[in-house]
Amino acid sequence: MKRLILALISAGTLATSANAQEPKSVLLYGDLNLQTVRNTDLSKNTNWDANIGLGYQFNRNWTLGGNIMWGQDATKSAASIRNTDNMYRLGAFGRWSHYIGRSETFFYYCQFDFAYQGGYHTNEGNPATAKHSGIYAGFTPALGINFGKALCLNVNIGGLGYTTDKFTDVANATNTFAFNFGHSFGLGLSKNFNTGHKMHSHHEPGDEVHHRKMDADDDDAAPKAKKKERSRDDDE
Numbered sequence: 001m002k003r004l005i006l007a008l009i010s011a012g013t014l015a016t017s018a019n020a021q022e023p024k025s026v027l028l029y030g031d032l033n034l035q036t037v038r039n040t041d042l043s044k045n046t047n048w049d050a051n052i053g054l055g056y057q058f059n060r061n062w063t064l065g066g067n068i069m070w071g072q073d074a075t076k077s078a079a080s081i082r083n084t085d086n087m088y089r090l091g092a093f094g095r096w097s098h099y100i101g102r103s104e105t106f107f108y109y110c111q112f113d114f115a116y117q118g119g120y121h122t123n124e125g126n127p128a129t130a131k132h133s134g135i136y137a138g139f140t141p142a143l144g145i146n147f148g149k150a151l152c153l154n155v156n157i158g159g160l161g162y163t164t165d166k167f168t169d170v171a172n173a174t175n176t177f178a179f180n181f182g183h184s185f186g187l188g189l190s191k192n193f194n195t196g197h198k199m200h201s202h203h204e205p206g207d208e209v210h211h212r213k214m215d216a217d218d219d220d221a222a223p224k225a226k227k228k229e230r231s232r233d234d235d236e
Contacts, residue, residue: 022057022192022194023057023058023059023060024057024058024195025056025057025192025193025194025195026054026055026056026057026192026193026195027053027054027055027056027057027063027065027095027190027191027192027193028052028053028054028191028193029052029053029188029189029190029191030050030051030052030053031050031051031186031188032048032049032050032051033048033049033050033071033186034046034047034048035047035048041078042078043075043076043077043078044075044076045073045074045075045076046072046073046074046075046076047071047072047073047074048071048072049069049070049071049072049087050069050070050071051067051068051069052067052068053065053066053067053068053093054066054067055093055095057192061096061097061098062094062095062096063094063095063097064092064093064094064095065092065093066090066091066092066093067089067090067091067092067093067113067115068088068089068090069087069088069089069090069115070086070087070088070089071086071087071088072084072085072086072087073085073087081123081124082123082124083121083122083123084121084122084123085119085120085121085130086119086120086121086122086128087117087118087119088117088118088119089115089116089117089118089136090115090116090117091113091114091115091116091117091136092113092114092115093111093112093113093114094111094112095109095110095111095112096109096110097109097144104146105145105146105147106143106144106145106146107143107144107146108141108142108143108144109141109142109144109154110139110140110141110142111138111139111140111142112137112138112139113136113137113138113139113140114135114136114137115135115136115137116133116134116135116136117133117134117135117136117163117165118131118132118133118134119131119132119133120132130167130169131167131168132165132166132167132168133165133166134163134164134165134166134173135163135164136161136162136163137161137162137163138159138160138161138162139159139160139161140156140158140159140160141156141159141181142154142155142156142186142188143155143156144190151189151191152189152190152191153187153188153189154186154187154188154189154190155186155187155188156185156186156188157181157182157183157184157185157186158180158181158182158183158184158185158186159180159181160177160178160179160181161176161177161178161180162175162176162177162178163175163176163178164176
């Protein structure tokens, strides 16, 4: 079985400042993942999902919001018979981010997701079958790279996930724990909308002290007024 990742694209939002992680801003992000598999029996599997999220970054580290996902896992046989598993998810997320050292370019973040999910199976336009629903919880660490006007490239290599799923015609629910850290790869773009808070560049603790010291040094370096010299006639 040969797997080819055709696209892994994430679309998002940008801020008017050079700093993407700006407090008191609205984060809008989205991504589209697509994967195709051509099997030896000439059947083809196409798996895709689209996600969009909207949140509010209320301080330099934390963003809270909601997201929605829709996806399909479709198999087309050699005889062109198509079977599709449809999936959806609706929930909330929390994202904690932090710059690396004093860098304005690199930062890391961890996103926590909790959502209601469900799905159903379709076959060539026939009524939906195998309806199911459950709960999803996920944790994804990622690296962010700022470039352009707050445009941020996000990179992750998987994470952790836990799901509960119950089919309508089955009495028992299934519980699945997924660990795909290091087994997948994701790229994304993100950006923040300013909500009226004045944008400013990144400051580290102690910057204000440095500025005050510089101001004091400037005052000390200013030329001092010369004393009026006494006339020799006054001395005589």
